[in-house]
Amino acid sequence: MKPAWDSLAQQFATSDKVLIGDVDCTASGKDLCERIGVEGFPTIKFFNPPDTDGEDYDGGRDEEALVEFAKTLGPGCSASTLENCSAEQKAEIEALLKLPEADLAKQLEELKATLAEKEKTHEKFVEGLQASYETSNKELEAFKKEAKPKMKLLRSAMPAKAADAGKDEV
Known part of the structure; x- marks a missing residue:
């Protein structure tokens, strides 16, 4: 940039x-x-x-x-x-x-305070999402670690598929 x-x-x-x-x-x-x-x-x-x-x-x-x-x-x-x-x-x-300057300043400060509160609420929400993601990801990775060896055994126990025979074309 x-x-x-x-x-x-x-x-x-x-x-x-x-x-x-x-x-x-x-x-x-x-x-x-x-x-x-x-x-x-x-x-x-x-x-x-x-x-x-x-x-x-x-x-x-x-x-x-x-x-x-x-x-x-x-x-x-x-x-x-x-x-x-x-x-x-x-x-x-x-x-x-x-409006008197004091009223303008008060309105501005109220808006700034509301914005700051909403930003704080949003930040907490995002932190909660991050925590949920981390918990879910940890559970997923644990399941993958547990399931992969079993999946490998299941695949090895399945009969091998025969290779397609070539077509006889002239």
């Missing part, structure tokens, strides 16, 4: 709408990666100002897919770029702008 990413960065190097960069999350960029939620490598995130959390990119990792996606980037819908919003988005933003 690195060659595709480097090529993408070169193609958009002079863009005034798209900035392509990379961060080493194992070194000096570790704090930044933790703040924006990078958990695995490589992770591709994109940001539309004023968003500082970013969104995960889940498209193709080849150069063509990356270039096509980057071409769609640019200023998104936000309170400072209402001209990029649909009528529905504008109405929602305008309603939010009327």
